[in-house]
Amino acid sequence: MPYRAEYIWIDGQKPTAKLRSKTKVIPTGEEPPLWGFDGSSTEQAPGVESDCVLRPVFIRPDPIRGGDDVLVLCEVLTVDMEPHPSNHRAACVAAYERYEDQEPWLGLEQEYTFYKDGRPHGWPIGGYPAPQGGYYCGVGADEIWGRDVVEDHTVACIEAGLMISGTNAEVMIGQWEFQIGPLDPVTVGDHLWMARWLLYRIAENYDISAHLNPKPVEGDWNGAGMHTNFSTAAMRESYEPIIAACEALGEKAQEHIKGYGAGIERRLTGLHETAPWTEYSYGVSNRGASVRIPWQTAREQKGYIEDRRPNANADPYIVATLMTETICSALENR
Ligand code: ADP
Ligand code: MN
Ligand code: MN
Ligand code: MN
Numbered sequence: 131m132p133y134r135a136e137y138i139w140i141d142g143q144k145p146t147a148k149l150r151s152k153t154k155v156i157p158t159g160e161e162p163p164l165w166g167f168d169g170s171s172t173e174q175a176p177g178v179e180s181d182c183v184l185r186p187v188f189i190r191p192d193p194i195r196g197g198d199d200v201l202v203l204c205e206v207l208t209v210d211m212e213p214h215p216s217n218h219r220a221a222c223v224a225a226y227e228r229y230e231d232q233e234p235w236l237g238l239e240q241e242y243t244f245y246k247d248g249r250p251h252g253w254p255i256g257g258y259p260a261p262q263g264g265y266y267c268g269v270g271a272d273e274i275w276g277r278d279v280v281e282d283h284t285v286a287c288i289e290a291g292l293m294i295s296g297t298n299a300e301v302m303i304g305q306w307e308f309q310i311g312p313l314d315p316v317t318v319g320d321h322l323w324m325a326r327w328l329l330y331r332i333a334e335n336y337d338i339s340a341h342l343n344p345k346p347v348e349g350d351w352n353g354a355g356m357h358t359n360f361s362t363a364a365m366r367e368s369y370e371p372i373i374a375a376c377e378a379l380g381e382k383a384q385e386h387i388k389g390y391g392a393g394i395e396r397r398l399t400g401l402h403e404t405a406p407w408t409e410y411s412y413g414v415s416n417r418g419a420s421v422r423i424p425w426q427t428a429r430e431q432k433g434y435i436e437d438r439r440p441n442a443n444a445d446p447y448i449v450a451t452l453m454t455e456t457i458c459s460a461l462e463n464r
Pocket of ligand 2: 239307
């Protein structure tokens with residue numbers, strides 16, 4: 131029997147790209163081939179020359195359809211088979227190849243917010259919920275909205291063979307997090323983009339939509355980030371490279387901010403467990419610093435660092451490219 135392949139790709143929308151997908155029915159025994167789409171509908175091409183190419187880069191069993199069906203994450207190429215300008219995976223592959231010998235690993239904490247009926251899930255009509263404080267890792271119908279979706283999503287990620295490492299309810303009402311990794315810079319992005327697609331798709335079943343808006347509600351409500359944990363083999367062995375990595379990130383702070391997701395100025399205000407986007411800082415256990423050295427890393431004098439700046443809506447390929455280039459080039463030249 132033929133099987134179904136869901137081709138998933140990242141579009142060209144600005145300032146934040148969006149996921150798209152469509153289904154191909156493939157004869158038994160054949161691999162998912164190159165495919166195409168109309169780039170004029172995804173802000174990836176003008177109408178007159180609208181063809182773009184989908185090249186499969188990461189194929190997993192489809193946990194929703196089951197059977198022989200698969201999910202096929204693709205990169206977008208032009209018809210000349212060059213990476214499309216919206217394709218940030220290609221640069222990530224190049225950065226990883228350059229520094230593969232340092233064995234960079236990333237772990238991503240993807241925060242997101244559920245919406246139902248046009249407002250954050252759990253937000254009452256025409257008023258305000260109880261102030262945040264009880265929702266983080268909470269339990270009970272007065273504090274938790276959307277847990278069924280979270281549970282289904284976690285199982286789906288595991289069944290698809292994605293390296294999901296945990297989930298938790300977040301500080302703002304209707305807000306959650308899942309973690310992916312640690313994995314190499316390219317693979318962590320592949321797993322995260324596929325996990326994002328599964329989240330949107332599974333939430334559909336509940337008439338709920340998941341959003342990566344970095345600051346869903348203005349005022350005294352936490353934003354949504356994508357804390358990025360990073361290490362190299364040297365950092366996993368001793369402390370000096372940990373400090374060198376924190377210093378290196380400080381040298382390129384504004385360049386990194388530009389690649390860490392649209393609307394970052396609204397989220398990194400200096401309040402709600404963030405450092406202001408205009409200032410760079412690092413510190414042990416400090417959740418008000420740009421970069422945190424976890425206490426276990428300080429105690430064991432080796433481990434990893436957490437860049438707390440990336441937004442929930444950041445592209446993991448761009449974040450991974452920046453961190454790998456900045457940190458690995460600094461460690462290489464010592
Ligand atoms: P937090 O305390 O900031 O909420 P989490 O437990 O949510 O931390 O996430 C920690 C992340 O760090 C996980 O994604 C995990 O995969 C990642 N991680 C663990 N060890 C390493 C390492 N050596 N290098 C990079 N990432 C790592
Ligand atoms: Mn976390
Ligand atoms: Mn979190
Ligand atoms: Mn964190």
